[in-house]
Amino acid sequence: MQERIDGSHPEEPHREGLAQRLNWLRAGVLGANDGIVSVAAVVVGVAGATPAVPAIVTAGLAALVGGAISMALGEYVSVSSQRDSERALISKERRELSEMPEQELEELTGLYRAKGLSEETARRVAEELTAHDALAAHLSAELGIDEDDVVSPWHAALASAVAFTLGAILPMLTIVFLSEQIRIPVTFAVVLVALAVTGYVAAWIGGSSRGKAALRVVVGGLLALGATFAIGTLLGTTVL
Numbered sequence: 001m002q003e004r005i006d007g008s009h010p011e012e013p014h015r016e017g018l019a020q021r022l023n024w025l026r027a028g029v030l031g032a033n034d035g036i037v038s039v040a041a042v043v044v045g046v047a048g049a050t051p052a053v054p055a056i057v058t059a060g061l062a063a064l065v066g067g068a069i070s071m072a073l074g075e076y077v078s079v080s081s082q083r084d085s086e087r088a089l090i091s092k093e094r095r096e097l098s099e100m101p102e103q104e105l106e107e108l109t110g111l112y113r114a115k116g117l118s119e120e121t122a123r124r125v126a127e128e129l130t131a132h133d134a135l136a137a138h139l140s141a142e143l144g145i146d147e148d149d150v151v152s153p154w155h156a157a158l159a160s161a162v163a164f165t166l167g168a169i170l171p172m173l174t175i176v177f178l179s180e181q182i183r184i185p186v187t188f189a190v191v192l193v194a195l196a197v198t199g200y201v202a203a204w205i206g207g208s209s210r211g212k213a214a215l216r217v218v219v220g221g222l223l224a225l226g227a228t229f230a231i232g233t234l235l236g237t238t239v240l
Contacts, residue, residue, distance in 0.1 A: 029205065031071050031160035033198040035167025037221050039063045040191045041228040043175045044184060048232025051180045057172075064168040072161035079153035086145055093138050104138060105130055111141045170194055188225055195221040 042063040046056045097104050105126055112122035129137035139145040175187045196214045203213030 028159040028163040029198055029202045031075075031163030032167035033195065033202070033217060034071060035064070035067060035164035036170060036191055036194050036198065037217075037224050038067050039168035040171035040175075040187065040221070041224045043171055044187060044225050045228030045232035047175055047184055047187075048229040049236030053176060057176060060168075060172045060175075064165060064172065067168065068161045068164045071164045072157040075160040076153045076157035079156040083153060089143055089145060090135075090139060093142070094135055097134050097138065101134070104134070108138060108141055167194070167198070184229065188222075191225065192218050192221055 039060055043056050043060040046059045050056075108126040108130065109119075109122045112125050113119060117125065126137070136146075171187055171191050174190045175183045178186055195217045199214035199217035200210045202217075203210040
């Protein structure tokens, strides 16, 4: 197992920009998952009501465009709020270091003492880190924030919109280009496989159980598709 100069291992998440990468990866995976489920549910529901391809395409495109914009806006607002909070905390910490450096040094010493270091060692660590970069030391020890790794709402919004669109294209192509006899069961199968993949990837990013995550999204997707298809079939029989 190789180590870098800073002592970290290549497979461990000690790299700069980690929050940024995880942020857009999370937004991308969730966007793809939502695109697959929501657009598949719409086109399957419409296909249950009518075999007319123009109607299916129109509904699918409307769901795709509206969903992509909605996902991007939602991610932008959410991550903007997180970014603003982080920036406010950074400004507060910078101000406190400027106005009361001795108290801040005592606070940093106490934090390291609370982690198990002796009084002498905690004081020495706090002094050396303060001399090197006081703001970075306090942000890391107190808040778990890296000033250079504040998340970007634009990255999250773009990743979510693009991923939603890519996910939505899958059920659209499947149901439009297949014959009427097989389009719905094949779309069900393709969508459920795709959801299993996105659930697995999301769990891999988060470090949770991959099998359980994949099963959850597959069951949820199956319920969504089944419900919309049943509604579409019912309305197609009784209304159209």
